[in-house]
Amino acid sequence: MSNSSHSLCDNSRDTLHADCENCFGLCCVALPFAASADFAVNKDGGTPCSNLQADFRCHIHQNLREKGFRGCAVYECFGAGQKVSQVTFHGEDWREKPETARNMFEVFPIVQQLHEMLWYLSEALSSDITKSIHHDLHQALEKTEGLTLLEPAALMELDIPEHRAEVNTLLLRTSELVRAEALQKHKHTKKRRNTYGRGADLIGANLKNADLKGANLRGALLIAADLREADLRYSDLIGADFRDANLSGADLTDSIFLTQDQLNSAKGNSRTKLPPKLKHPTHWPR
Known part of the structure; x- marks a missing residue:
């Protein structure tokens, strides 16, 4: 974005x-x-x-x-x-x-x-x-x-x-x-992307290092999911449930419709990349 x-x-x-x-x-x-x-x-x-x-x-x-x-x-x-x-x-x-x-x-x-x-x-x-x-x-x-x-x-x-x-x-x-736009920009990538539909049940899912660029994760249940180092750029995150999801090292820059309360409910660290209007929660380790 x-x-x-x-x-x-x-x-x-x-x-x-x-x-x-x-x-x-x-x-x-x-x-x-x-x-x-x-x-x-x-x-x-x-x-x-x-x-x-x-x-x-x-x-x-x-x-x-x-x-x-x-x-x-x-x-x-x-x-x-x-x-x-x-x-x-x-x-x-x-x-x-x-x-x-x-x-x-x-x-x-x-x-x-x-x-x-x-x-x-x-x-x-x-x-x-x-x-x-x-x-x-x-x-x-x-x-x-x-x-x-x-x-x-x-x-x-x-x-x-x-x-x-x-x-x-x-x-x-x-x-x-x-x-x-994300699909157009990254159409030549060799890495296989994971694609999920709206409201996907991904509770506790192992998505470490997952390529989720441009994914539709509207309303997805990502409770306690492992999203360490995941690529979430250009993904639609409106209403996604990130409670206790591990976003350490994940890239959420250019993701859309992410809110501070979603981040506050998740886990992460100083390496988690966020959109410019959002901040790292105080309970995340520095």
Whole structure:
């Protein structure tokens, strides 16, 4: 994927990360979780986590994994927390205005989904390969951004699955263009490539050194898969489950639709190559 990008999508992606300083701890309150390998206890949606402090900071933030809250360490809201806190509800928090709490908690996951779509659309726009559909991508991005700015009542009435289906049509087209480019560039390679379909069950698979350039790994189950030194350039990774997958030394540069939360759930090291907008998780060895 080209390093050149449109200024709008650059600015959009730079803001599509959690800014906890400007959020009222929404992910710690609005979302439910169940006791499991990812969470130490049960918690109902709309109930503050016992680790949430008065200043909306997490009491065990530096030790989430050790304390059994790996799910919190993995989670990424794509900037929805600060959007809902500072824009939708104008900086008025749910503790000071408890009458807004229910609506704020209901709106948060809706905006999170819209912001995730903005991340994917902005990424699609950052590629020269997708120039033929840039106009449609821009329109979809602007429409999605507009939806995030709606009042709470209007947000709660949105048909998110319908809008996601519209966006997904363009994301599928993006995937086809990018992966076709990969096949064209590497058609003379002598190394036999592994090819898998959407939603492939690759739990625990041995994919060490695998050539997965241009692979369609949408929604693939890669839990605990061995992907050490694998070549994942130009592969479509939207929705792929990387929990405990070993990405040490893998090359994910030019992969598409990879998100920080996917990386946070995986294992890797300093030799793992990532797209420029993503970073090595702090729990990966240096």
